[in-house]
Amino acid sequence: MDNSARDVPATSSAPLRMRSSSTRLILAQIAAIAVIVIGLLVWPALFPQEFYLHIAILVLLSIIGSVALHLVMRTGRLSLGQAAFCGLGAYTSTFLVMKVHAPFVMGFLGAIVVPGLLALAIGPVVLRLRGVYFALITFALGEVMQLLLLDAQPLTGGADGIFGIPPPAVFLNSPVAYYYFALIVTAACIGFVYALLSSQVGRALDAIGETDNLAEAAGIAASRFRVFAFVVAASMLGIEGSLFAHYLGYISPQVFGFNASLLYVAANVVGGSTSLVGPIIGSAFLVPLPEFLRGFVQYQQILYGAVLLIVVTIAPRGLVGAITGKMRLCFSRRKDGGDE
């Protein structure tokens, strides 16, 4: 308290103090990121049992999809049918590898291209809709895709799906190896989206998301950017589908339905939809959640629903919003030059 009298006069010290508290904030964020990155790299050493690797892989793959949806949401559209692209990618990759006997790389590329083409074909039409209407039409698209996967039995194996899908390469047959493979691909996807959002394209996307009406007045450009985001997202979901299929070795239509699409939405809302970190945290939270509720067997689903409701009630801006809010509180108190 007494220090304040001996300090440099307020006007020149205030900027210094403010800068130091925001510096601390940034340092804290960097430290957090470093811990996470190191943790991810040594995860298999910390938790060697296959089960923990399995969950980690599922989280990583889910992150790809949530981040993809995030890109679409940034342009002001909420899609309830993203799982359709994931399923399309999974079946494309499987088909190319198992029926056409192409190498995995071709399957992987196919999983990128085919959903992307679909998004390119329907995007211009579908993205003209806004708000709830867009949500409903994407819901319908998701249902149609699932039905098609179910009905096209000669091609897709129908209700029983396709089993015996080989891993991308022989050395990727082990969970540890696949974990690092998924980690690399997921990191690449996140990096790509981050770079995109930080670039001029990203700023344009945000502008479109913010001011729907004004952007519409600007005309064609807005819809082109939206379609671009939609196509990129579809391709990313195709990547997730391909990695999913070749990890699990078995795919069937049940997994690519409305529930899967909702998981991406939940990850964004629960994690926070304003920043890229949101869906990442959202997926990391939601995917393992049922595992913690296992002990409750029959109550598992009720608790899952309760957690969704509670999190969205007490953290309306998502977990990211809550955490950064707390962090800002922690670090801005120092600004007053002493404790309360």
Place this chain on the structure above:
Amino acid sequence: MASSLSLVTQIAINGLALSAEYAMIALGFTLLFGILRIVNFAHGSLFMLGAMFTYEFCTVFHLPYFEALLLGALSVAALGLLLERIAYRPFYGRELQGIIATLGLAIMLQYAAVILWGQQPLSISPTPFPAVLHIAGASLPSGQLVIIVIATFLLLAFYYFTRFTKLGLALRVVAEDPEIAQAQGIHLNVVYVATFLTSVLLAALAGGLIGQQYTLTPSMGTDALIKAFIIVILGGLGSVPGSILGSVLLGLGTSTLDTLFGGNIAEVTWFVAIIVLLAVRPSGLLGRSHG
């Protein structure tokens, strides 16, 4: 084997029954969106609870069917008032969070029902309406006639309510423009609660009515919700005449397509149809374009 007339009559009767069921499910859903801008993912669960409560009053408390139906619907409405505080009110105006909240609620309600009633299909037996009527060579189970009659009655009552009562008029003004409504002295909260109650009551009544004709399981709400989605897309979100039109289209359409072409084709057709419709006319057949 059956004559053309009796086939057409049968298709028409089946379609009418289906339309009546769908109309009741869709009405509450579109009401909630039209006035409160809420996409209620738990609408199907409330429908299911209406059915379950009716079943409970019928088979455990041995009440006559109509009393059980009424009591069941009122119980769900009471539950709805409690749920509104917890899972809806905090999210007015916050669509995204509202979706997740109602979704979480739907999951909770469904699996609570699983714990209470199990997953095996239940039925209200002995059935309260065993008779089967025969009209022009086609058959109509009396239970379905009950559904048609009550659905029509409810729709007419609702129409009367919105045209000729103060609260009903207030509802319509709020649906048009909440600010003007408030300026005119209408208490928004009263309207909101009334709307919510109406929506829940309609869903629960639909559940109890449909439950007597078919089987009941905790997952029956999911299909009801999807039907509601389809209908409001067809008819236009927030439009009551639209959801009636949508119900009739879906009901008669399903009946015709299923009877003439079999189940598979019909299902995909519906989703493709609404995709095309949305692309061409986003606000549905009768909806107004919203900003």
Place this chain on the structure above:
Amino acid sequence: MLNLVRTYRLLLATTVVVGLLVAPLAQASSKTAGPPPNAPTLPIGGVGPLSGGGGAWGLAVERGLQLAIDDVNSSGGLRVGGTVYRLKEVMYDDNYTGVGGATAATRLVTADGAKFIIGSIGSPPVLGMLPITQAHHVIVLSDGFASAILRKFGTYNFRVVPTTTEFAPPMAKWLREHYPAAKTVGFISPNDEIGQILVPEIVKAYQAQGFKVVFNENYARGTTDFTPLLTRMMEQKVDIFDLNSNAPGDAGLLVKQARQVGYKNLIVQTGGPGIGQVVKIAGPLANGFISYDNFDPNDVAAKHFVAEYHAKYQGVMDSYTPYMYTAAQILFEALRRANSLNANEVVSTIDHMDGYPTMFGPVQWTGQRVYGVKHQLATSFYIAKVIDGKVHVIAKI
């Protein structure tokens, strides 16, 4: 206003926290005075759909397994290789998906150390489980209908429920013998595994007996009003309407609505069994309905099991429960006889257990010709008919 909101949030949070604390108590398993207090625990895995598409079957696994475990624990535990073990069920939901089955199996095998698993029911979760259990040499007694489940993953895996492949041909033969005037057959089935994979098997069985299939349509899962499809079926002249493997609830509605629409001929179910449900749902309209049935309710062992079930659990017993119970019985007896927990030894023991008595009759392994491995349980079955509102067993096959 703000305080009210905060209060409700707090209330909700408290309720959930309390629920989380209280729920495990409600789940406390019955500790019987059987095995010695310091007996080591042997976990027996259970995987089944407690949520999602196949929801009712998960309880069949959970409860069937638990009843078998109770039998063992209450008579002193399981003695294997000089040690007496207390058995403990570890049950996981697989959500009726492949990834759910894979996650449940991975957790059971690599985190919980389970070497034996009962379940799952339904092809998607089982196909998800098997690559993992196969790789880890974990013994699985399951019920997935896809034939690949035994053909490709048959080494440590046994199918404990007879499938359409096993009972459809004898049933079709019985029908041919008892209904010589019938010529045509019609099917209505859901558009999933049942309609796509099982119905073609039944079609083949009927055709082998000289019947002509004139109607074979699917409906979307979740449909409850079948009158449009039934109307369509009535346009054909159908002598036998077969409900194949429709779930009991759907079968009941199909019978009821078929009669209401005016269908007068024979209704049969080559699948299920769900005859009890059909009677409940269709009431007097169920009279004359004929169905495949899996045990004779007058059989002593069956009666005992049903009584045991209802003493402990509420609600309707799913028809797969006795199969899961029997599967667990077979497993525990094999462990006793093999006197070891080694997977290969136990498999070999199970292979040689033909003749071991169960409530379905003596164990009989078949499947060498069809699947390449004799890991399909064959049991005798019954044909039941609804007469005057009651179920009567009219034949044994």
